[in-house]
Amino acid sequence: MRNLLFLTLVGGCFNPDLSESMFTCTAKCPSGFDCVAGECVRPGTSPTITIVEPDDGDELDAALDFTLAVEIVNFDLNPTIPDDLVEGQGHWHWFIDDVYQAGVSDTEIAASPLEAGCHVLKVDLRQNNHEAVAPIASNQVSVYSSDGGPTICIVTPPAGETVEPGEIAVAVDVRDFVLDEAVAAGNGHWHVWVDEDQADDHFFTESGTVTIPSEAGPHRIKAELVGNSDTGPHPPIVPPRTATVVVTVVE
Numbered sequence: 277m278r279n280l281l282f283l284t285l286v287g288g289c290f291n292p293d294l295s296e297s298m299f300t301c302t303a304k305c306p307s308g309f310d311c312v313a314g315e316c317v318r319p320g321t322s323p324t325i326t327i328v329e330p331d332d333g334d335e336l337d338a339a340l341d342f343t344l345a346v347e348i349v350n351f352d353l354n355p356t357i358p359d360d361l362v363e364g365q366g367h368w369h370w371f372i373d374d375v376y377q378a379g380v381s382d383t384e385i386a387a388s389p390l391e392a393g394c395h396v397l398k399v400d401l402r403q404n405n406h407e408a409v410a411p412i413a414s415n416q417v418s419v420y421s422s423d424g425g426p427t428i429c430i431v432t433p434p435a436g437e438t439v440e441p442g443e444i445a446v447a448v449d450v451r452d453f454v455l456d457e458a459v460a461a462g463n464g465h466w467h468v469w470v471d472e473d474q475a476d477d478h479f480f481t482e483s484g485t486v487t488i489p490s491e492a493g494p495h496r497i498k499a500e501l502v503g504n505s506d507t508g509p510h511p512p513i514v515p516p517r518t519a520t521v522v523v524t525v526v527e
Contacts, residue, residue: 323351338423355381394429426453
């Protein structure tokens with residue numbers, strides 16, 4: 277009885293034959309197992325998914341389709357949904373800037389062109405009921421889509437960030453556009469909105485601060501490039517050049 281109790285304390289939920297994944301863990305697992313996402317698993321046996329095309333940092337043509345290809349290990353893609361879920365089988369979901377696009381049962385797809393600007397492509401493995409596998413298997417890359425015109429990307433805060441309410445820093449990456457007060461083509465500044473409220477400031481540099489409301493849940497930050505004017509409203513860039521991220525205020 278003492279030995280059994282000792283094993284339970286050390287290993288969490290202990291599987292005597294060690295053939296399957298352990299269950300809950302915080303740090304310590306039986307010899308030969310690692311604690312991954314709260315589960316004791318044999319090294320190299322957990323499912324993984326990796327984006328192999330495009331590469332992180334790639335520049336894409338905003339007028340062309342692009343290939344999204346993944347490498348999957350220890351997991352079988354199953355294009356059908358069986359009556360009973362089969363462990364180790366399923367599909368993957370992909371996202372653009374945290375927005376769900378589709379479920380996929382192949383290792384390569386042709387994706388529609390991305391709007392000009394910076395984007396994060398994310399993929400994760402799902403069982404056939406669309407629930408995430410455990411431990412979670414996910415991967416993401418950042419890419420830049422160019423159409424030769426000015427672009428603005430929000431680099432801080434990153435999409436999906438969890439934040440405290442109040443003032444937070446916003447930093448942008450602006451390309452093919454000059455941030456200054458000159459009234460000239462290709463020169464201007466950027467405006468920023470939180471949800472539907474525009475901040476009072478006009479930013480002539482690549483950083484600024486905005487106030488995030490205290491309401492728990494998602495909040496949308498949008499930045500937009502505009503021109504300068506001495507006499508009236510700031511002229512918009514045509515087509516509009518915007519960037520958006522969603523952050524979440526904690527309870």
